[in-house]
Amino acid sequence: MNAHLEQLSPRPLWRHFRTLCNTPRPSGHEAALVATLERWADGQGLAHDRDAFGNLRLRKPATPGHEQAPGVILQGHLDMVAQANADHPHDFTRDPIETRVGDDGWLHARHTTLGADNGLGVAAALAILEDDALVHGPLEALFTLEEESSMGGALHLAEGWLEGRVLLNLDSEDRGQVYIGCAGGADVNVDAQLPTAPPATGEQALTLSLTGLSGGHSGIDIHKGRGNANRLLVRVLRALEPLGARLVDYHGGTLRNALPREAFATLLLPDDVLEQAWARVASLETELRTELAGVDEGLSLALEPREEAPAEALTVQASQRLVRALHAAPYGVERMSVEVPGVVETSNNLGVVSLEVGRFHLCALVRSLRDSATADIADRFRALFELIGAETRVENAYPGWTPNPDSPLLARFRRLHQERLGSDPEVKVIHAGLECGILGGKYPQLDMISFGPLIRGAHSPDERVELDSVEEFWTLLRALVEDLATE
Known part of the structure; x- marks a missing residue:
């Protein structure tokens, strides 16, 4: 070879x-x-x-x-x-x-x-x-x-x-x-076991997917305005929240130091709002493509029925709390360096997000020229996700x-x-x-x-x-x- x-x-x-x-x-x-x-x-x-x-x-x-x-x-x-x-x-x-x-x-x-x-x-x-x-x-x-x-x-x-x-x-x-x-940097790992409930009568299972982004290096490319699949798919889930969406599972990104190119979620929606959901997703696809024009041209967003019904999904309250926490989570360039013009001083990447049978996991990579800034962003993750009962660990810190x-x-x-x-x-x-x-x-x-x-x-x-x-x-x-x- x-x-x-x-x-x-x-x-x-x-x-x-x-x-x-x-x-x-x-x-x-x-x-x-x-x-x-x-x-x-x-x-x-x-x-x-x-x-x-x-x-x-x-x-x-x-x-x-x-x-x-x-x-x-x-x-x-x-x-x-x-x-x-x-x-x-x-x-x-x-x-x-x-x-x-x-x-x-x-x-x-x-x-x-x-x-x-x-x-x-x-x-x-x-x-x-x-x-x-x-x-x-x-x-x-x-x-x-x-x-x-x-x-x-x-x-x-x-x-x-x-x-x-x-x-x-x-x-x-x-x-x-x-x-x-x-x-320097550190991994911020967040874990939680969230409450679930069986599907209710009249709920339809659907697969939501966001694909086609460029991805890249979470340090070298973090300032280039490229799309992060986790950030964008959570934004779509947030838009579907008023329709009563319940998360079944979620898989976005595979490495904490790579910008996520794809993310996928399974969710439940009431039958009587499906037309509204498809319309919102189509509108958001156009909106996101417009925002990423000239930077990440390949974005594709799809919401499709799923034949197999799941056994469990997050409760409405748990789903809302999780989506809101992810929507508010720190991401991207936090500050540019004053001492070294043109260089990012502090950033973080929402690299890996997953949900399976109520078990939630997130891994973000925080980078900074200042160790104090790394510690601060890690603490912001901790403060935010404590609100949904999650445990946050800071690991693999390096100077x-x-x-x-x-x-x-x-x-x-x-x-x-x-x-x-x-x-x-x-x-x-x-x-x-x-x-x-x-x-x-x-x-x-x-x-x-x-x-x-x-x-x-x-x-x-x-x-x-x-x-x-x-x-x-x-x-x-x-x-x-x-x-x-x-x-």
Whole structure:
């Protein structure tokens, strides 16, 4: 599978990316890939070990005569976001990613996420390790687990394990840019058992669906005005509330760090209001399409009869309370940064919402450059959902990465970027949650930057990478590793 990748340049990098595409690796299922990389390391004569959480480290000694150069850590995460179009069955724990080269000069996947985030960073690190023509100091490649689901690998990384003094995070997604800071964040999980009752005489079961949104990365794309299926479907449910709608079940979004592209609900409505309900849904579809024009053009909203009657649905009061709480829940950009103009300071994403047999669950991902703002939004969720008797837990909190504009590593990168590409890179702070903040907390001596090729549509089936930018990324990475060996 994906043999065409090995014809792309730089060949060593794309050969490794082919291995990653052919080895299923959604968050929590990285074991097969870890074993594959360990076998590869054995074949290369590279030392390897894991910490207690399972994070993988590969090591290569310095080129003779460069043993005193600062140790360089090449860092990326092994897992990928698992998102597929609804009409494309794909088992991310078993099926490889099928890739294609478009006429537009970009690499795409067929109906799924591509895994360029962070597969290309991992592939680049592996290609550096096997490059015997490269002059380098001591090298470590650190591959973390479960970054996309919880930052678990970084949060549980062993302390006193890494030896390098410089860390190159290869998980950024913009050409001509280098990152020196990022947001921290936390998962906000809300759970409740809500009262139910059997269908009443004269109630009709219907399926309400909202599909066709673009989705995207909940950090990088949160400010772009794209639709969130959970927010929009709840808005429709709110409009149906006066007609006596009762929720049976709800399923919206699959990952807390991906903007939900689709949401589905089953509800009960009295027979005598069905015509009004269909009219309201048709009107709302037009209204929402108008609001999203130029940003998210594919929205589709449908209300259809369901043949099978459910055994239970939320009571009228419980359904109203839940819909109202979801309608009032914080969402989207909360504040833009004053210190870093143009960068989102605080946001949150209603990533996953579900209801099944009265059991309600919500998972939102809050991001901020300020830990106090993260805590405040989490507390607002708690205060709101306590009103319907729900329990709120804040989990997997991770710190942000404080920018250091005087970093010697940054100065070196900027010089090389000018020498090799003839331009100065933009120095940026990103609203997404890179692992650097967590790693810096455990290893405060590290000098760090983050850079990578141009990736768009991350965390959605529209994910793609610009081929020319991969060549450029490889040129810079190789030059930086070699330049550091001369220190």
